[in-house]
Amino acid sequence: MELDGNALAGDLREVFAGDVTTAVFTCAGCGHAGAVATLRVWEPAPGLVGRCPHCEDVVLRLVRTPDRVFLCLTGATRLELSLQDEI
Amino acid sequence: MVRAAVPRRLTWRVATVVDTRQETSSARTLVLDVPDWPGHLPGQHVDVRLTAEDGYTAQRSYSIASAWPSDDGGQVELTIQRLEDGEVSPYLADVVAKGDQIELRGPVGGWFVWREKQPAPVLLIAGGSGVVPLMAMIRARGLARGRQPFRLIYSVRTPEDVCFADELRRRVRDDPGLDVHFVYTRKAPEGSPVPPKRIDVAAVNSHGWPPDFQPDCFVCGPTSFVETAADILVALGHDPKRIRTERFGGA
Numbered sequence: 001m002e003l004d005g006n007a008l009a010g011d012l013r014e015v016f017a018g019d020v021t022t023a024v025f026t027c028a029g030c031g032h033a034g035a036v037a038t039l040r041v042w043e044p045a046p047g048l049v050g051r052c053p054h055c056e057d058v059v060l061r062l063v064r065t066p067d068r069v070f071l072c073l074t075g076a077t078r079l080e081l082s083l084q085d086e087i
Numbered sequence: 088m089v090r091a092a093v094p095r096r097l098t099w100r101v102a103t104v105v106d107t108r109q110e111t112s113s114a115r116t117l118v119l120d121v122p123d124w125p126g127h128l129p130g131q132h133v134d135v136r137l138t139a140e141d142g143y144t145a146q147r148s149y150s151i152a153s154a155w156p157s158d159d160g161g162q163v164e165l166t167i168q169r170l171e172d173g174e175v176s177p178y179l180a181d182v183v184a185k186g187d188q189i190e191l192r193g194p195v196g197g198w199f200v201w202r203e204k205q206p207a208p209v210l211l212i213a214g215g216s217g218v219v220p221l222m223a224m225i226r227a228r229g230l231a232r233g234r235q236p237f238r239l240i241y242s243v244r245t246p247e248d249v250c251f252a253d254e255l256r257r258r259v260r261d262d263p264g265l266d267v268h269f270v271y272t273r274k275a276p277e278g279s280p281v282p283p284k285r286i287d288v289a290a291v292n293s294h295g296w297p298p299d300f301q302p303d304c305f306v307c308g309p310t311s312f313v314e315t316a317a318d319i320l321v322a323l324g325h326d327p328k329r330i331r332t333e334r335f336g337g338a
Contacts (some may be wrong), residue, residue, distance in 0.1 A: 005333045007148045009195035011133035019197035037198035038332070080252045086333045 005039035005050055011062055015069055018081065026078040029057030099136060099190045109164055110250045114216060115180045116152060121191070126155045129223035130200035130305070133193030135307045137175055145223055147175045150220035151194060154227035166250060168216035180316065199305065199333040203231045207303045210295045211239040212316045214308020218250050220333065221307060229262045236264040240294050242286045242312065244272040268294035291319045298324035307333040
């Protein structure tokens with residue numbers, strides 16, 4: 001089923017100290033920049049796959065096992081995080 | 088509450104169902120007592136994890152319906168729409184009972200949230216159970232006696248499918264500056280001058296805010312609905328940066 005980057009919040013919050021869904025990614029494929037929350041996300045793949053809403057290239061892959069998380073960010077050239085507005 | 092000096096990894100908590108409320112024939116609200124709940128912003132969600140006896144787990148994300156602190160002191164409410172072929176929602180919508188425990192973690196998500204300090208008018212567009220996080224925003228505004236003008240356009244199949252119908256009626260009467268407009272897609276109420284139809288430019292143009300007012304727009308619903316509504320907003324001249332969307336699949 002199709003979701004969006006908002007649905008990644010819990011899994012990413014488990015890895016990072018802050019909320020990454022508000023971070024701005026830059027797509028390695030087309031250069032589009034947008035909030036991680038706006039990624040097009042499909043599940044259940046072997047994990048969660050986040051695609052660029054502009055060109056549909058894979059920006060992020062997140063795979064969970066019972067005791068590990070694998071996060072692949074090769075589709076993003078940059079991640080920009082605010083140091084304010086922390087929740 | 089003083090924040091812990093060392094940030095803790097987000098962990099699963101055991102929540103207890105203290106009450107349930109049937110909202111429609113297919114949607115039910117679970118009122119949860121969550122120990123040490125840190126509070127949440129309207130629009131945030133939680134992940135819910137169910138574990139079967141054989142160890143199989145299923146995890147889904149659900150928007151929080153309640154404001155924090157809520158009118159009755161502060162509980163977390165989830166309003167779950169049952170999807171017939173779903174794996175998790177039928178259990179939460181039909182089976183879970185008062186006294187049962189479920190695992191959840193959160194609150195999470197800081198993008199699709201409304202903050203009381205935002206002064207702009209707000210346009211909320213809901214498709215079906217996409218109304219849940221938007222209801223949290225309406226409740227938070229009511230609780231804070233916010234003066235930001237709010238408009239909700241709520242697309243729903245039939246009048247019987249409207250979640251929070253009584254509360255919305257009451258709030259339109261009691262919360263100054265809140266308007267609600269329904270778009271019925273399958274069956275309109277008796278005597279409605281408008282036949283059932285999907286959300287369109289006319290509905291958003293007539294019942295939303297003009298783009299000149301620079302409203303914050305929040306759109307939540309199934310993917311196709313969200314795309315249609317967001318496209319209409321952009322076509323009407325709204326700044327894409329002020330349009331926040333949340334899509335949900337089914338399960």
